[in-house]
Amino acid sequence: SQKIEQNSEALNIQEGKTATLTCNYTNYSPAYLQWYRQDPGRGPVFLLLIRENEKEKRKERLKVTFDTTLKQSLFHITASQPADSATYLCALVRGGGNKLTFGTGTQLKVEL
Amino acid sequence: ETGVTQTPRHLVMGMTNKKSLKCEQHLGHNAMYWYKQSAKKPLELMFVYSLEERVENNSVPSRFSPECPNSSHLFLHLHTLQPEDSALYLCASSQKQGIEKLFFGSGTQLSVL
Numbered sequence: 251s252q253k254i255e256q257n258s259e260a261l262n263i264q265e266g267k268t269a270t271l272t273c274n275y276t277n278y279s280p281a282y283l284q285w286y287r288q289d290p291g292r293g294p295v296f297l298l299l300i301r302e303n304e305k306e307k308r309k310e311r312l313k314v315t316f317d318t319t320l321k322q323s324l325f326h327i328t329a330s331q332p333a334d335s336a337t338y339l340c341a342l343v344r345g346g347g348n349k350l351t352f353g354t355g356t357q358l359k360v361e362l
Numbered sequence: 363e364t365g366v367t368q369t370p371r372h373l374v375m376g377m378t379n380k381k382s383l384k385c386e387q388h389l390g391h392n393a394m395y396w397y398k399q400s401a402k403k404p405l406e407l408m409f410v411y412s413l414e415e416r417v418e419n420n421s422v423p424s425r426f427s428p429e430c431p432n433s434s435h436l437f438l439h440l441h442t443l444q445p446e447d448s449a450l451y452l453c454a455s456s457q458k459q460g461i462e463k464l465f466f467g468s469g470t471q472l473s474v475l
Contacts, residue, residue, distance in 0.1 A: 254404070284463060293366070293452050293466025294405075339405070348460040349418070352405040 253277065254353035256340060262359045263330055271325040271356045273340035280342035283316055283323050288337045288355065297338075298325075302345070330360045365389040368453050368467035376475050377443060383470045385436040385453030393459035394436040396428060399450040399469070411436060412459035443474045 255274040263269050273283070281302050286294035300307045300316045300323070307314045313326040327334050337355040344351075366387045375381050387394065396408040410418035411430040425447075427439040436453055452469045456462035 258402070286464075291471070292468050293454070294464070295466070296463040299463060341405075349407065350464065354402065354404050 254340060254342060254351060256338075256353040256356045258354060258356070260357040260359055262361060265331060265360055265362050267330055269327040269330045269334065269358055269360070271338050271358065273323040273325065273353055275321050275323075275342055278344050279318050279321070281345035282343040283314075284341045284343075284350065285312075285314055285323075285325050286339040286341065288339060294339055327358075330358075332360045332362060334358060335360050366453060366455055366465050366467035368451075368470055370470055371468065372471045372473075374473045374475065375440070375443065377445070379443075380439070380441045382440065383438040383451055383453075383472075385438075385467055387434055387436075387453075387455040387465070389455055389465060391455040391457050391465070392433055393456045393462070394430060394433075395454040395456075395464065396436065396438050397452040397454060397466075399452055405452070409438075410459060417459060440472075443472075445474050448472055448474045 253276045284299045285297045287297055288294040298307055298309055298314045300314045302318055311328045315324045335358055337357045339352055339355040341350045341352045369384045393412045395410050398406045398408055407420050408422045409428045414430050414433055425442050429437040450469045450471050453467045454464040456464050
C-alpha cells in the first residue's frame with residue numbers, strides 16, 4: 251500500500267521567511283498530488299493540486315513542486331505570516347485510481 | 363464557510379448509546395465521504411457515496427452505519443462504540459467521486475466513555 255511521509259515535527263520559522271514542507275511517498279507513483287491546510291478544530295481546506303506531468307504549480311504566495319524521480323513534493327509559502335500557522339496535509343491519488351491517501355501532516359508555526 | 367455543515371460539533375457518548383452524526387452540503391456535489399481523524403494518524407477514509415449509492419466501505423466495523431437519503435445529506439449512525447473510536451469525524455463532498463478536490467466540514471469531535 252502507498253505510504254506517505256510528512257515531517258511529524260513542527261516547523262517553526264520567522265515571519266517573512268519562506269516555509270518549505272516536504273511530502274515523500276513510496277511505492278507507486280501518484281497521478282495527482284494535493285495539498286490541504288487544516289486549522290485546529292476545523293476540517294482540511296484544499297489549497298493546490300499538481301499532476302504527475304507538472305513540475306511546479308503556483309498560487310499567490312504558495313508554490314508546489316513534484317519530483318517523480320525523488321518521489322517527493324515540496325510545498326513552499328513565501329513571505330510567511332503568522333496567519334499561515336496551521337497543519338498542512340499532502341494527499342495522493344494513484345494513477346488509474348480514485349481514492350485520496352493522506353499523510354499525517356506537518357504543523358507550521360510562523361513567529362513574529 | 364466551506365458549504366459543508368456538520369452537527370453536532372462535539373459529542374460525548376457511552377459505549378451503550380446510539381447517536382447519529384449529520385452532514386449537509388450546499389454545493390450541489392454528487393459525492394460525499396466520511397473520514398476518521400485520530401491524533402497523530404492520517405485521515406482514514408470510511409465510506410464513500412456517489413449519487414446516493416455507497417461505493418466504498420473501507421473495512422469499517424458494523425457499529426458504524428452510514429446513510430445517504432439524498433445527494434445533500436449524509437448520516438453516520440453510531441452504536442455500541444468503543445473508547446478507541448474517539449476521534450474527529452469529518453464529512454466531505456466533491457463534484458463527483460474520484461480525484462476531485464474535497465470540501466470538508468468542520469467535523470464532529472467524538473468522545474466515547
